[in-house]
């Protein structure tokens with residue numbers, strides 16, 4: 001859980017850097033997407049990433065089912081508002097929202113880029129897929145664009161909350177924490193969560209508003 | 211200070227035995243002194259029940275001074291009620307208001323089956339202890355007090371861990387019914403000291419395996435246990451347990 005989660009955390013950071021080029025210029029994003037699509041290291045990482053997600057999701061289901069089973073009779077009254085964070089108690093639901101998004105996301109981008117039909121552009125004499133147009137058209141395609149952008153933004157807020165608990169939690173699970181490091185790691189986790197949630201959310205907002 | 215009295219309603223879980231389905235009963239109590247302890251209020255309730263010819267409510271208690279860990283009770287959504295760093299026997303009625311309904315439930319944990327009413331069977335904790343919560347020492351004469359040097363910080367931290375009274379509030383509170391805080395305290399108090407190093411690697415592995423086998427849930431680090439623990443056992447001990455567990459598995 002922790003190892004796969006930390007791996008996904010690194011992946012998210014790389015993915016955000018690649019996406020931010022959308023705000024720079026069409027060419028910049030196309031070059032970034034082309035790099036991601038052709039770089040050998042990224043190509044090796046791709047199946048690993050798939051495996052990472054699969055591991056994380058399958059393992060989270062197994063653990064969650066065990067945890068539900070361990071309390072056959074529920075409490076009539078439970079009050080945990082002060083003793084734990086909402087996010088930490090709802091990791092599975094936040095994760096499921098992200099999972100739902102992931103499914104749509106893979107169909108819309110990954111599948112199209114890999115196996116679908118793509119327009120091409122030529123930048124500096126190199127022929128590459130016009131990923132920029134694909135992305136921007138999804139966000140701005142009339143009513144559907146609004147629907148897609150909303151799903152996108154809601155999912156990243158859920159992911160932000162998931163990460164709010166996840167980063168420190170993963171270090172705690174591998175034993176790298178104590179009373180001092182817990183405070184530091186929670187701060188790092190919150191900064192990371194905000195950067196990821198805000199960073200990915202800015203992109204559809206930018207295209208919808210400008 | 212003149213003592214105040216309050217009238218309350220107590221909604222309490224009644225269950226004949228582990229095989230019978232239980233249900234809530236509500237009892238009204240009047241003129242409860244706010245200076246009395248929560249368990250004294252329970253005693254008054256039981257005396258009323260006996261006078262009415264009814265079966266008194268069974269609940270666990272022993273020392274009534276916060277050291278034995280026997281008293282349990284999930285009160286208004288909190289293990290040991292609405293106060294921090296105390297057991298139920300240390301809870302006072304001044305924490306409640308006139309006219310309030312107080313919900314009292316047993317620890318709801320699959321591995322702690324209800325024996326009767328509010329009493330649960332915590333033998334699972336003993337089974338975890340038997341699987342590794344001990345040190346192998348040579349019998350014989352009492353060793354010299356200073357024969358084994360131990361750094362002050364280590365002995366302090368081991369002492370903090372050793373203050374766990376095995377009450378089960380951590381498991382009762384945990385949304386996953388995980389016993390990690392208890393196991394962590396019991397592993398830490400030995401792992402930090404030279405006397406405990408001998409079985410070090412095996413201990414964490416065996417105790418965690420036992421905990422899983424007994425049907426306790428998995429720790430997802432929500433931290434609720436630490437907040438409800440009457441002894442303030444820190445999550446840092448869980449990190450140490452995870453380290454010990456990892457090292458034990460790497461070493462094989």
Ligand code: HEM
Pocket residue numbers: 001002003004005006008009012056057060061063064091092094095096098099162165166167169170171173428429430431
């Ligand atoms: C990019 C996406 C994701 C990242 C970066 C991520 C990261 C993490 C991390 C670091 C943890 C903490 C692990 C630990 O404490 O040991 C975690 C926990 C969790 N994740 Fe994710 N996750 C992602 C997506 C998902 C998805 C799609 C699901 C599934 C449906 C999911 C379900 C869970 C659950 C249930 C937990 C709590 C389990 C536990 O701590 O025992 N996550 N996640």
Ligand code: SF4
Pocket residue numbers: 373374375376377378379380381391392395435438439440441442443
């Ligand atoms: S760790 Fe705290 S809550 Fe858990 S059994 Fe020990 S004293 Fe009770």
Ligand code: FES
Pocket residue numbers: 270271272273274275276277278279280281297298299300
């Ligand atoms: S009765 Fe001993 S701790 Fe409460």
